[in-house]
Amino acid sequence: MKSFARLSFPLLFLASFLASAVLSQAQDAAASGKGAIIIISVEGDVKIKKVGTETFLPKEKVAAGMSIFDGHTILSGEASKAVLLLSNGSITTVGAKSELTIVEFTQKKFEKSNTKMSELKEEPSNSSTKLKLAYGDMTFNVKKLNPGSSFEIDSPVGNAGIRGTAGQMTAQVDPNTGNTTGGCNMTQGTVSFTDPSGNSIPLNAGQGTNVTTNPEGQQVGQTQQQEVPPETQQEINQTTEQAETQTEDVTVDQASSAVEEVEQQAQEEASNSKESKEEEKKEEEKKEEEKKDDEPKEEKKKDDEPTEEPKDEPKDEPKDEPTKTEEPNEDSTSSSDPAKTEEAAATTESAPANTETQVDTDQITEQNLETSDSVENIQETGEIVVTDNNLAKAINKLGLTADQKKVLSDYSEDTRWKVTELSPSNAKHITTANPTEAEILHYLAFAKTTKDALSLNIQPAQTKTLLTHNLLETQVNQVLGFSGTTRDSLIAEPLPRLEGILAMQLTSAEADILFTYSADLRQDMVEADNTSLVKALLFLNQGEEDTSSLLDDYTYKHDDVAKEDTSNKEPSESTDPDADQIVSKGIEDLLESTKENGNSFIVSQLYELGEGKIDAALLAEGQLGNELLSDVTLFGQVDTSRLFGFQEAISNFFYQAPAEVFDSVILTDPGPEQDPLLLAARTLLIEQGTLDIGLVLDSSNPAIALTAAQDIQISGDVHLSALSVSGYPDAMAGLIAGGIFDISPGSSLTFLDGSLLVASKASSDFVQVSMEAGGNLSISTLENLLFHDSTLKVRPGDSIHLSAMNTLSVNGLQFSDQLKSIYMQATTIDLRNVFFPDGSMVHLQSQFGGVDGIYPNFGNSQPGRVNFIENVGYHQTLIDSRATFDQFRDKILITPLPTAP
Numbered sequence: 001m002k003s004f005a006r007l008s009f010p011l012l013f014l015a016s017f018l019a020s021a022v023l024s025q026a027q028d029a030a031a032s033g034k035g036a037i038i039i040i041s042v043e044g045d046v047k048i049k050k051v052g053t054e055t056f057l058p059k060e061k062v063a064a065g066m067s068i069f070d071g072h073t074i075l076s077g078e079a080s081k082a083v084l085l086l087s088n089g090s091i092t093t094v095g096a097k098s099e100l101t102i103v104e105f106t107q108k109k110f111e112k113s114n115t116k117m118s119e120l121k122e123e124p125s126n127s128s129t130k131l132k133l134a135y136g137d138m139t140f141n142v143k144k145l146n147p148g149s150s151f152e153i154d155s156p157v158g159n160a161g162i163r164g165t166a167g168q169m170t171a172q173v174d175p176n177t178g179n180t181t182g183g184c185n186m187t188q189g190t191v192s193f194t195d196p197s198g199n200s201i202p203l204n205a206g207q208g209t210n211v212t213t214n215p216e217g218q219q220v221g222q223t224q225q226q227e228v229p230p231e232t233q234q235e236i237n238q239t240t241e242q243a244e245t246q247t248e249d250v251t252v253d254q255a256s257s258a259v260e261e262v263e264q265q266a267q268e269e270a271s272n273s274k275e276s277k278e279e280e281k282k283e284e285e286k287k288e289e290e291k292k293d294d295e296p297k298e299e300k301k302k303d304d305e306p307t308e309e310p311k312d313e314p315k316d317e318p319k320d321e322p323t324k325t326e327e328p329n330e331d332s333t334s335s336s337d338p339a340k341t342e343e344a345a346a347t348t349e350s351a352p353a354n355t356e357t358q359v360d361t362d363q364i365t366e367q368n369l370e371t372s373d374s375v376e377n378i379q380e381t382g383e384i385v386v387t388d389n390n391l392a393k394a395i396n397k398l399g400l401t402a403d404q405k406k407v408l409s410d411y412s413e414d415t416r417w418k419v420t421e422l423s424p425s426n427a428k429h430i431t432t433a434n435p436t437e438a439e440i441l442h443y444l445a446f447a448k449t450t451k452d453a454l455s456l457n458i459q460p461a462q463t464k465t466l467l468t469h470n471l472l473e474t475q476v477n478q479v480l481g482f483s484g485t486t487r488d489s490l491i492a493e494p495l496p497r498l499e500g501i502l503a504m505q506l507t508s509a510e511a512d513i514l515f516t517y518s519a520d521l522r523q524d525m526v527e528a529d530n531t532s533l534v535k536a537l538l539f540l541n542q543g544e545e546d547t548s549s550l551l552d553d554y555t556y557k558h559d560d561v562a563k564e565d566t567s568n569k570e571p572s573e574s575t576d577p578d579a580d581q582i583v584s585k586g587i588e589d590l591l592e593s594t595k596e597n598g599n600s601f602i603v604s605q606l607y608e609l610g611e612g613k614i615d616a617a618l619l620a621e622g623q624l625g626n627e628l629l630s631d632v633t634l635f636g637q638v639d640t641s642r643l644f645g646f647q648e649a650i651s652n653f654f655y656q657a658p659a660e661v662f663d664s665v666i667l668t669d670p671g672p673e674q675d676p677l678l679l680a681a682r683t684l685l686i687e688q689g690t691l692d693i694g695l696v697l698d699s700s701n702p703a704i705a706l707t708a709a710q711d712i713q714i715s716g717d718v719h720l721s722a723l724s725v726s727g728y729p730d731a732m733a734g735l736i737a738g739g740i741f742d743i744s745p746g747s748s749l750t751f752l753d754g755s756l757l758v759a760s761k762a763s764s765d766f767v768q769v770s771m772e773a774g775g776n777l778s779i780s781t782l783e784n785l786l787f788h789d790s791t792l793k794v795r796p797g798d799s800i801h802l803s804a805m806n807t808l809s810v811n812g813l814q815f816s817d818q819l820k821s822i823y824m825q826a827t828t829i830d831l832r833n834v835f836f837p838d839g840s841m842v843h844l845q846s847q848f849g850g851v852d853g854i855y856p857n858f859g860n861s862q863p864g865r866v867n868f869i870e871n872v873g874y875h876q877t878l879i880d881s882r883a884t885f886d887q888f889r890d891k892i893l894i895t896p897l898p899t900a901p
Contacts, residue, residue, distance in 0.1 A: 098136020
């Protein structure tokens with residue numbers, strides 16, 4: 001474990017950056033809007049409804065190509081399923097007989113492009129996702145998340161916090177016992193699984209859990225960690241592959257359009273809901289007015305009744321006054337149904353005088369609902385019988401249990417009326433929590449969205465805790481904004497520490513880290529009363545010992561500074577700032593600039609490199625890395641502000657992916673002696689049209705490398721020009737991608753003024769693409785290289801070089817005439833539908849070289865060989881046997897790849 005015990009105090013100047021970081025986080029949050037859940041496919045009986053209602057979307061809205069947003073629940077029937085693509089690139093398959101709620105899905109805006117979502121290595125922008133599996137099963141394939149993003153799956157059997165991985169969550173209910181059994185099964189990556197008892201279990205690929213909970217949500221027994229059975233892994237993999245196949249053609253542009261669509265839907269629904277609420281309010285006000293108009297008449301009638309009673313009372317009416325327990329309410333004996341009136345009177349008369357009457361409250365309640373009768377409150381059986389039959393009807397509509405009704409019996413009639421205005425789910429949730437009247441009044445003052453969130457996200461007992469704490473609604477929503485495990489831990493905190501944590505306004509990522517520490521360290525952080533310091537420590541994300549040591553070091557030195565008597569101290573002889581302070585200020589600035597530039601991982605990585613300390617050299621490394629890693633679009637001419645020294649750039653720690661490509665690609669000629677100019681980017685987009693690279697070249701250094709730490713993208717016809725270079729006939733242009741070289745089908749890339757090098761670290765495909773150079777043309781990758789129905793051209797007398805670290809696959813490739821030579825190098829070379837031009841020398845190198853040292857393998861693909869699979873020849877002659885190959889042994893040479901020295 002790394003030690004921070006000797007970490008210098010000036011380093012802690014980094015804490016001050018967080019004052020502005022808080023504002024930046026708020027702006028980030030404000031910039032986040034609705035994410036889109038795109039319905040890719042639906043099989044069988046699949047329904048979608050709004051959360052908190054029984055309103056289902058029309059069938060035409062639950063179909064492939066439609067989109068929804070958070071606040072919806074997906075329900076699938078037997079032999080049914082739904083494949084969903086989230087606009088952050090993650091895929092979810094809802095299995096048969098399942099219920100999945102999209103509790104939250106927000107995402108920052110992202111730029112449109114023709115890139116396929118399936119080709120993205122990570123999500124296009126930061127997002128926050130919370131799913132809740134009530135029962136059934138779901139398969140997930142989560143795109144790698146950016147720092148600050150979160151993806152959480154909650155269920156009755158546990159919670160999974162995901163960073164980018166694939167697996168399955170299950171929660172199957174036993175109809176006999178009501179118990180729920182299931183867990184998380186992993187096939188790729190790792191996940192942090194937390195069971196209902198709060199135990200955190202890291203799961204790797206091939207591992208799973210088995211958990212059982214009772215109907216009350218309490219865990220039964222211990223969580224079983226186990227290997228995922230092979231058949232289950234196969235099932236998950238098949239489901240994942242099917243979903244990936246169905247979503248592989250969805251573009252970033254389509255996902256962005258879906259986001260715009262759901263945001264408009266959400267705005268329209270919010271507007272309609274507001275209008276509906278206003279209408280309901282007016283209707284309620286109208287009813288209240290009518291009720292008030294009726295009340296005086298009823299009172300007046302009651303006042304007059306004693307004077308009119310002798311005239312109207314029947315002659316045979318009993319004169320004796322019944323005891324209080326026997327006395328019926330007068331209104332209850334004036335029913336319009338004589339039979340019911342006589343029955344009620346008979347029931348009353350049969351009760352013995354001066355004894356406690358046994359009351360059938362269910363019967364009286366039922367009678368009260370059927371007539372306009374009213375009776376006194378009776379609580380002996382735990383049921384509630386009210387004096388207003390309308391209130392009784394309203395309570396019964398909530399579908400409460402006897403215990404929940406008993407809770408209501410402790411409240412005033414006015415409070416009960418307010419409870420009846422809740423949705424049934426919210427009413428059940430809050431009455432199960434059993435709050436005091438003061439607490440439920442506090443709850444009733446919350447917005448409906450807050451009440452819905454409480455019902456949906458936490459247990460009634462947890463809601464009771466929040467109400468007992470008497471938190472403000474804003475604080476309650478802060479708590480609900482965290483992930484399941486962190487949220488549950490936060491609710492369980494003592495009130496002073498809970499309020500202290502909320503006051504720090506932590507992000508979800510920061511809170512997740514905080515709750516990996518012990519209660520003592522959390523208490524120390526709260527008592528430090530320095531939000532900036534705490535956030536800085538959480539940003540470092542070190543272990544408990546290191547974090548505690550650093551906190552103690554800061555507190556100790558801070559106290560020393562406060563206690564130190566400086567009244568008699570002489571002024572410092574030097575006014576030059578301390579070197580450590582300069583570095584600390586540089587770290588502060590770097591933290592801010594990397595955050596703005598989307599490279600916040602840089603500072604954390606520098607601490608790793610420096611084993612807990614950043615010196616001036618590491619700071620310079622991080623500053624250059626942040627400059628190199630910016631997204632760049634080129635059109636018309638090269639952006640000179642993005643030019644760096646070649647060695648300076650590729651030797652930077654944060655620009656190693658392009659450096660790996662430079663170290664590995666094999667050039668057909670060495671190029672100029674000087675290092676080429678280098679344009680650096682995180683991702684590089686070259687727009688259609690002519691790009692003049694000659695303006696930054698000269699005769700002494702006519703080479704330029706357009707590089708990206710991640711992907712280079714070309715769509716349309718791109719023409720590189722270096723005509724403005726004088727005094728040197730041949731320039732050289734290199735396009736080097738640390739990710740993939742992504743050129744869209746139907747596009748072209750030409751550089752007629754010199755040699756062209758295209759290289760990538762990741763596998764790259766050239767489908768229906770045309771590439772042409774005015775010198776040698778080299779295309780390389782450190783993984784797989786594929787050509788399909790494409791064309792490669794160079795000047796007469798020049799060469800073409802194709803190389804891949806793994807497989808070079810050709811299915812339809814045309815070359816220009818009068819080539820000097822064609823080189824193909826890969827572990828395995830698979831050739832289909834390609835004829836080498838007449839006169840060219842062809843050199844093919846694979847792992848094992850030629851069969852019997854000379855020949856290709858014919859008809860199929862063998863690893864490590866040069867495979868002439870179908871329709872391969874030289875000039876106009878098909879080569880499909882050793883005999884025909886012998887005719888061209890002076891033109892086609894097959895050898896093993898050279899071994900490393």
